[in-house]
Structure formats: structure tokens, C-alpha cells
Amino acid sequence: MRKTLWLTAILALFVISVAPQPTHAVDEDRFEPLRRFSQVLDLVEHNYVKEISRKELVDDAVKGMLEQLDPHSTFLSTEDFKEMQESTSGEFSGIGIEISMEKGRLTVISPIEDTPAYKAGLKAGDIILEINGEPTQSITLMDAVSKIRGKRGTKVELTILHKDANKPDKVTIIRDTIPIISAKSQELEDGYLYLRLTRFNENTTREMHKALEQYKKKHTLKGIVLDLRNNPGGLLTQAVSVADTFIDHGLIVYIEGRDKASRKDFMARAQDTDIDVPMVTLINAGSASASEIVSGALKDHDRSLLLGERTFGKGSVQTIIPMADGSGIKLTTALYYTPSGRSIQAEGIDPDIAYPFVKPVEDTNKDDRFIVREQDLSRHLENNGHNGKNKAERDEKAKMMLERDNQLRLGLQLVKQLPRIKEIK
Known part of the structure; x- marks a missing residue:
């Protein structure tokens, strides 16, 4: 009996002593x-x-870690972080282009209207092969942005492979200050307003509301052609508030990360600025991110008829996390989903x-894909819908x-017929 008790005690001691070892092994694997x-x-x-400093080595290691995850995750140096804040708040110096890494290639998402890049003929889908003679094959996205941006008046040479071209072109572009006037308007016919959003920055919704209110002061608004072509996106909050202007209730978009419990819904609400007139929305391959949230x-x-071409398909959410040293x-951190639960990522939004787009005969030898140019619209928002013009x-x-x-043209024809089409439905 004593022997049995002794053996039991020894066994219990053994179990107690070895029980923590799996946790220790997990820690070993982790570190x-x-x-x-x-x-x-x-x-x-x-x-x-x-000789390379430890800080530089660690910064480069962090860059590599993040940029191996996907084309949009990246490390932002102090200077990069500051530039990103500027690009969403007002103006910055550069050529006016939105770029991304797609399948290891530096790709143009969209040029911003009336900027040096736009005037040089850069288009959505173009591949940037070289920056100032340096290949972009192994460059990081933020390094590319840093090399392309620069002081106003300086030059940058890009080697571009256009989407359907057989050989690349070298394009020299003079950098300029890039003002971001994101909402522009033009009356097409009495009561029918063309509303162009070039991107989604901090002022987009306010500028759009101002354009609409100024037009409504002297006109009865009958319909809107909303143009999101070549709009590379921007701030999620602005996409939601723009969509909320035309949708008075229900889900606008939701985001969901790795943890399903992290889902966040963005809802429309009734407000004084709501616009309830027929709409046609123009989209193309340069419509990305926030543009896809709105169009989706x-x-x-069933608030607007979508016309044009399938959008870019950039449906991931990037969270900017500031670090203590200013970087x-x-x-x-998540993906966007339309109200019906469709993911935008790598799929895009299909038009109804x-x-x-077909170039006019007289423009077939030009590089412009998007023919409605900045100079065709009010340089600034119209003053009471006139801007000094008769x-x-x-x-x-x-x-x-x-x-x-x-x-x-087709957008205007359709928006004029939408009330009748909906009645037939």
C-alpha cells in the first residue's frame, strides 16, 4: 500500500513538472x-x-515585411507620412498621378485631371517601366512615389508602356503644384447637371454640395450625370458622405477584416442635403476604391444607372497608423463590401x-482617353451657376x-428617360 502511494505521488509530481513545457515550446517557436x-x-x-546604420537596416526590413503582404501595405517614412497627409487635405507638388503595384509592375491607376501627368497622356492601366532611367522592376511603391514627386518646375522622365502599345514611350513631365479641386459641374441642358468628382479628399462632399446648391438656386434640378471616370478614390468617409447625398436610408458599404466580429457598417441617413432626382453614373477602369464604393x-x-466600363477593383481598406517617431x-486591415455583400477586391463594379469610350475622329491621333477636359468645366466652382459666362x-x-x-451623350439621353423607364418597370 505504501509503495502504491509512493508511486502515485511520484507520478503526480512528474505530471505537474512537465505540464508547462508545451507553453515553453510555443514561446520558443514564437521567438x-x-x-x-x-x-x-x-x-x-x-x-x-x-557601412549602413542599424536604423536604416531596420526601416528597410519593416518596408520589406509590409510590402510583401499586398500592393498597398507599406512603411511611411516621416517625409512619406507628411506627403500622404498633404495629398488628402489640399495640394502637393508632383505630376498628379495615382499609382499602385499590380503583379510586381508599377501601374497607373489614374491621372488627376488638368495635371502634368494628365496633359502628358498618361492613362489608367499604363505601366511605368523606368523613372529617370532607373528600372521600376524591384522598386517599392513609396520609393516610386518619392522619385516621381518633387519641387515645382523640376523635370521627371518616365518610360511608359501604354495599355495596348507594342513599345514603350519616354515622357518628360515638368512637376507642378497639384491643386485638388475635387468637385466640378457644368449644365448640359436646362435642369440636367453634369457633376464630375476627380477624387475623394477632405473637401469633396462640401464642394459637391456647394455646386448642387448653387445650381438649384436658379434652376429646377431634373437629373444628374455623375462622372466617376478616372477617379482613383481617396477617403472612405468622403465616399460614404457622397453616396449618402443620393441615398436616404439603408447600408452604403461595410468593411470586414480577419475577425468577422470587426465588421463595421456605414449607413445612409435622411438629411436636408439629400438629392432625389434621376441619375446616371459614368465609370471606367480608372474608377477605383472610393469611386467603387459610391458606384456600388x-x-x-437601384439609385443610379451605371454606364461605361468595369471599374478597377481596388476593394481593400488601408489603415494609417502613426508611429512615435513621426513615421x-x-x-x-479589411475589405469593402457593397450593400448586397459583394466584395469589390479584384472584381470591380460592372456597369448596368x-x-x-470611343474617341472622336478628329482626336484619334491624340493620347487623351478622357475627352471632357478640365478646361471644359468651371476652373473653380461656379458662382451662382454662372461663373461670369453668359x-x-x-x-x-x-x-x-x-x-x-x-x-x-448616352448618359444624358438616359437620365432624361429614367423617370419613364422606372414607371415601365
Whole structure:
């Protein structure tokens, strides 16, 4: 009996002593990669052919870690972080282009209207092969942005492979201050307003509301052609508030990350600024991110007819996380979903009416894909809908826009017929 008790006590002691070991093994597995990183860091720091500071090595390691995740996650140096804040708040210096890494290639999402890049003929889908003679094959996205941006008046040479071209072109572009006037308008016919959003920055909804209110002061608004073509996106909050202007209730968009419990819904609400007139929305391959949120919400709510070409398909959410030293991290944390639950990522938004843009005959030798140019619209938002121009001048401007843009022409025809079409439905 004593022997049995003794053996039981020994066994119990053994179980108690070995029980913590799996946790210890987990800790070993967790910290082994960090130990290996520390060893490599030490080897490079002391043996690399050139002297490199530990800070630089760690910064580059963080860049590599983030940029291996997806095309949009990245490390932002102090300067990069500051530039990103400027690009969403007012103006910055550069050529006026939105770029991304797609399948390892530096790709143009969209040029911003009336900027050096836009005037040089850069288009959505173009691939940037070289920046000032340096290949972009192994460059990071933020390094590319840094090399392309620069002081006003300086030059940058880009080697561009256009989407359907057989050989690349070298384009020299002079950098300029890029003002971001994101909402522009033009009367097409009495009561029918062309509303162009070039991107979604901090002022977009306010500028759009101002344009609508100024027009409504002297006109009865009958319909809107909303143009999101070549709009590369921007702030999620602005996309929601723009969509909320045309949708008075229900879900606009929701975002969901790795944890399903992290889902966040963005809802429309009734407000004094709501606009309830027929709409046609123009989209193309340069419509990305926030543009896709707006067009997806309008489509799912049957609020607007979508016309044009399938959108870019950038449906991931990046969270900007500031670091203590003034740098930051841009990390993909979730995906966008339209009200019907469709993910935008790599799919895009299909138009209700697929209708490719066709260049006018007189413009076939030009590089402009998007024919409605900045100078065709009010340089700034119209003053009481006039901007100093008489009615004949405004009518002529609208006529020229419609003549050169087949998608806009069809959009106007459809928006005028939408009340009747909905009654037939």
C-alpha cells in the first residue's frame, strides 16, 4: 500500500513538472524567427561591404515585411507620412498621378485631371517601366512615389508602356503644384447637371454640395450625370458622405477584416442635403476604391444607372497608423463590401450598360482617353451657376463636351428617360 502511494505521488509530481513545457515550446517557436532576424541584422551590420546604420537596416526590413503582404501595405517614412497627409487635405507638388503595384509592375491607376501627368497622356492601366532611367522592376511603391514627386518646375522622365502599345514611350513631365479641386459641374441642358468628382479628399462632399446648391438656386434640378471616370478614390468617409447625398436610408458599404466580429457598417441617413432626382453614373477602369464604393452603393440601391466600363477593383481598406517617431504604417486591415455583400477586391463594379469610350475622329491621333477636359468645366466652382459666362457660352461649352464624349451623350439621353423607364418597370 505504501509503495502504491509512493508511486502515485511520484507520478503526480512528474505530471505537474512537465505540464508547462508545451507553453515553453510555443514561446520558443514564437521567438525563434526574431532570433534569426537579430542574427542576420548583426551579420549585415558588421560584414556588409558598405557601412549602413542599424536604423536604416531596420526601416528597410519593416518596408520589406509590409510590402510583401499586398500592393498597398507599406512603411511611411516621416517625409512619406507628411506627403500622404498633404495629398488628402489640399495640394502637393508632383505630376498628379495615382499609382499602385499590380503583379510586381508599377501601374497607373489614374491621372488627376488638368495635371502634368494628365496633359502628358498618361492613362489608367499604363505601366511605368523606368523613372529617370532607373528600372521600376524591384522598386517599392513609396520609393516610386518619392522619385516621381518633387519641387515645382523640376523635370521627371518616365518610360511608359501604354495599355495596348507594342513599345514603350519616354515622357518628360515638368512637376507642378497639384491643386485638388475635387468637385466640378457644368449644365448640359436646362435642369440636367453634369457633376464630375476627380477624387475623394477632405473637401469633396462640401464642394459637391456647394455646386448642387448653387445650381438649384436658379434652376429646377431634373437629373444628374455623375462622372466617376478616372477617379482613383481617396477617403472612405468622403465616399460614404457622397453616396449618402443620393441615398436616404439603408447600408452604403461595410468593411470586414480577419475577425468577422470587426465588421463595421456605414449607413445612409435622411438629411436636408439629400438629392432625389434621376441619375446616371459614368465609370471606367480608372474608377477605383472610393469611386467603387459610391458606384456600388448606387447600383445596389437601384439609385443610379451605371454606364461605361468595369471599374478597377481596388476593394481593400488601408489603415494609417502613426508611429512615435513621426513615421507611419499603411496596413491593409479589411475589405469593402457593397450593400448586397459583394466584395469589390479584384472584381470591380460592372456597369448596368457596358459602353466603351470611343474617341472622336478628329482626336484619334491624340493620347487623351478622357475627352471632357478640365478646361471644359468651371476652373473653380461656379458662382451662382454662372461663373461670369453668359448662357450662350455655357450652352456652347456643353455642346462641345457632348460632341466629344459618346458616354456622356448616352448618359444624358438616359437620365432624361429614367423617370419613364422606372414607371415601365
